[in-house]
Amino acid sequence: MEPEVFDxxxxxxxxxxxxxxxxxxxxxxxxxxxxxxxxxxxxxxxNIPRSLKEEKIKYxxxxxxxxxxxxxxxxxKAPPV
Amino acid sequence: xxxMENIRAHLGMKYNLVGVKILKEKPVDIEKPTRKLxxxxxxxxxxxxxxxxxxxxxxxxxxxxxxxxxVEPVYVDxxxxxxxxxxxxxxxxxxxxxxxxxIILAILNPRQAMEVASIMDGLEAKFAGSMAVCGxxxxxPYMEKKSNVTMLCGGARTFADFRxxxxxxxxxxEFFEELSKRISALSKTCVALCGCKTSDLSPRIxxxxxxxxxxxxxxYFFGKVDGxxxxxxxxxxxxxxxxxxxxxxxxxxxxxxxxxxxIVKKRGNWTDVAMTFGLGEAIDLNTGRGLKEAIMDILxxxxxxxxxxx
Numbered sequence: 001m002e003p004e005v006f007d008x009x010x011x012x013x014x015x016x017x018x019x020x021x022x023x024x025x026x027x028x029x030x031x032x033x034x035x036x037x038x039x040x041x042x043x044x045x046x047n048i049p050r051s052l053k054e055e056k057i058k059y060x061x062x063x064x065x066x067x068x069x070x071x072x073x074x075x076x077k078a079p080p081v
Numbered sequence: 082x083x084x085m086e087n088i089r090a091h092l093g094m095k096y097n098l099v100g101v102k103i104l105k106e107k108p109v110d111i112e113k114p115t116r117k118l119x120x121x122x123x124x125x126x127x128x129x130x131x132x133x134x135x136x137x138x139x140x141x142x143x144x145x146x147x148x149x150x151x152v153e154p155v156y157v158d159x160x161x162x163x164x165x166x167x168x169x170x171x172x173x174x175x176x177x178x179x180x181x182x183x184i185i186l187a188i189l190n191p192r193q194a195m196e197v198a199s200i201m202d203g204l205e206a207k208f209a210g211s212m213a214v215c216g217x218x219x220x221x222p223y224m225e226k227k228s229n230v231t232m233l234c235g236g237a238r239t240f241a242d243f244r245x246x247x248x249x250x251x252x253x254x255e256f257f258e259e260l261s262k263r264i265s266a267l268s269k270t271c272v273a274l275c276g277c278k279t280s281d282l283s284p285r286i287x288x289x290x291x292x293x294x295x296x297x298x299x300x301y302f303f304g305k306v307d308g309x310x311x312x313x314x315x316x317x318x319x320x321x322x323x324x325x326x327x328x329x330x331x332x333x334x335x336x337x338x339x340x341x342x343x344i345v346k347k348r349g350n351w352t353d354v355a356m357t358f359g360l361g362e363a364i365d366l367n368t369g370r371g372l373k374e375a376i377m378d379i380l381x382x383x384x385x386x387x388x389x390x391x
Contacts, residue, residue, distance in 0.1 A: 012211050013144060014236045043212060046157040047143035064156040072157070 003034035003075060008044070016044035017051045024078045028057050032080035038073055045072035057081060084261040085176040091264045092193040096128035098257065099186040100179025101219055103150065103163065104170040107136065111170060117141035120149060121214035121233075121241035123173050124249075128188050132174030140171075142236060145215040159212070161221035184219050185257045190246045194230065197250060200263050204250065206230035213237055218251030228252030266344045279315070286315075289369030293376075301329075306376050313376075315366070316357070323366065328379045329355045332388070339386035343379070354383055 006023050008016050020037050027033045039045060049061040060077040067073050085098045101124075111134045114123075119142040123133045137151040147154050149171055150163030176185060189197065198204040208217045208231040217231035230250050237243050279287070279297050287297055295304035295313065302313045312329040332352045339345050344355045356379045358364055364371035 012235060014239065017143075041211070042157045043144055043159045046147060046154045046159055049156065050143035050146065 001034055003036040005036045005038065007038045009038055009040040009071065011039070011044075012041045013044055013047055016041060017048050020048050020074075020076075021051075021055065024052075024059055024076060025057065027078040028059075028081045032078050034062075035076045035078060036073055037076060038067075038071065040068070040071045042070055042072065045074060048074055048076075052076070084257055087261045087264055088187070088257065091267075092187075092189065092196055094187070094189065094193060096188045097130060097175035097177075099124050099127040099173055099188070100176040100182030101184040101186060102172040102179055102181070103168055103183045103223065104172065105167045107169045108134075111136075114139050119236065119240050120145040120171070120219075121237035121243070123171075124186060124188075124214050125241045125243065127173040127175060128186075130175055132172070132178050134170060134172045136170055137168075142215070144212045144236070148212050148216040148220045150220070159216075161212075161216045161224060163220045163223055182254055184223050184251055185254055186214075186218055187250045187257070188243075188247050189250055191248065194248055194250060197260060200267065201228075201256075201260060204228060204230055208232055210234050211236075214241070214249060218249040222251045222253055222256075226253050226255075228256045266346070282315070283367075286366045289366055289372065292369050293373050306380060309380060311376055311380075313372075323360060325357050325359045326364065326366075326375070327355050327357045328376055329353060330379065330383060332383075334390065336389045337383065337386055338389070339383065343382055343386065354379070354386075356382065 004027070006020065008019055011019065016039055024035060027035055037048065045064050049064065052059045052061060058079060061074065062077055063075040065073045088094065088098060114133055114135060117139055118133065118135065120140060123135060126133060137146060140146050140151065144159065146152050147159045148162040150166040150168035153166045172179065176182065194204065205228065207229060210232060211234045213231040213234035214237050217229055221229045228250060230248060232248050233243050279300060279302070290297065290302045293304065295302040300314065304311055309330060314327040314329060315323045316325050316327060332354060334350055335352055337345050337352050337354055339354060342356050346353045358375045360366065364375055
C-alpha cells in the first residue's frame with residue numbers, strides 16, 4: 001500500500017503533532033492506511049512518535065528516517081476505526 | 082527570600098520568581114498534580130503562587146520529557162536538554178517556597194529585561210522559539226550554568242497563557258543572587274548619587290556640614306579629610322524625608338578589594354567606594370553629631386582594605 005504523503009515542512013511544534021494527529025484520525029476513520037509525514041523541524045521527529053503513544057487509537061510508527069540536513073520522514077500506520 | 086523581594090520590587094515584577102528543582106530521586110511523599118500538565122503551564126502557575134511537583138507521568142508535553150531529562154531521545158538528539166536523562170521529579174514554585182533551587186526563572190517584559198541587562202552588564206540570549214520554557218530557560222542554563230533569555234514558544238503561548246509581552250530570563254541561583262546584590266548596591270549608591278538636591282535643606286543642616294569643613298554642592302556635600310576627597314549624599318525616601326546618608330570616596334588609579342558594608346564600583350580610571358549610614362541616635366544632621374565619625378569610619382575601612390595601584 002502506498003502511503004499518503006503529508007508535507008509539514010515549515011511547521012514547528014506543537015502544530016506538527018496537531019496536524020499529524022488530525023490527518024491520522026481522518027485516515028483511521030476512513031478505513032485506515034499509511035501516512036508518510038515529512039518534517040524539517042527535527043524535534044518533531046522525536047515528539048510525534050512519543051505523543052502518538054498517548055492516543056486512544058493505536059497508531060504504529062513503522063519508521064523514522066533522516067532524509068536531509070534537517071528533514072525527516074515518519075512512516076505511520078493508522079488502523080481502521 | 083530576600084532575593085525575590087529585592088528583584089521584584091526593583092523591577093516592578095508582577096509575578097513571583099520561579100524556583101525549579103530537578104530531583105534525581107523521588108521524594109517519599111509528593112503531592113502530584115490532579116491532571117497532566119505541560120512544564121510551561123507549571124511554571125506559569127508557580128509564578129502565580131502554586132507549588133507543583135511532577136513526575137514523568139505528569140508531564141503532558143513530549144518535548145519537556147526530553148529537555149527536562151526524564152527520558153533520552155530515541156530518534157533525534159534534541160537540544161538543549163538535561164543530559165544524562167536521570168530526572169525523576171521536577172518541582173516548581175515561588176522562589177521563597179523552593180529550597181535550594183537548581184534554576185530560577187523570571188517572567189519579565191522587555192523593559193524589565195532591559196533593566197536586568199543593564200544591571201548585569203549584558204545578557205546573553207540564544208533562542209529559537211521552540212522548547213522555550215523547558216529547554217531554553219531551564220535545561221540550557223542548568224547544563225551551562227549561566228543565564229539565558231527566551232522569547233518563549235508556540236506551545237507556551239498557546240497552552241500556558243503567557244502574554245505577548247512576556248519573556249523569560251532563566252539562570253542558576255548565583256546569577257539572581259548577583260542581580261539582587263547589584264540592585265541593593267544601586268539603591269544605596271546610584272539612587273543616592275543623583276537627585277536629592279541640597280537646595281531645599283534647612284540652614285541648620287548646611288551649617289552642620291560647614292562645621293566639619295564641607296561645602297554644599299548641587300546634590301552633595303564635599304570636603305577633604307586627611308587629604309582624601311569625600312562626598313556625602315543625603316538620601317531621601319519617597320516622601321522626601323532624609324533616611325540615611327552615603328559617604329562616597331572617589332579614588333583614582335587604584336583597585337580596591339573591600340568587603341561589605343563597603344560598596345565598590347569601578348568607573349573608568351576611578352574606583353568609587355561608598356558606605357551608607359542610617360540616621361538616628363548615632364548621626365544627627367541638625368547638630369552634626371556623628372558626621373565626622375562616619376567619615377573616619379569609612380576611611381578606616383578603606384585603609385584596612387586591599388588597595389592596589391593600577
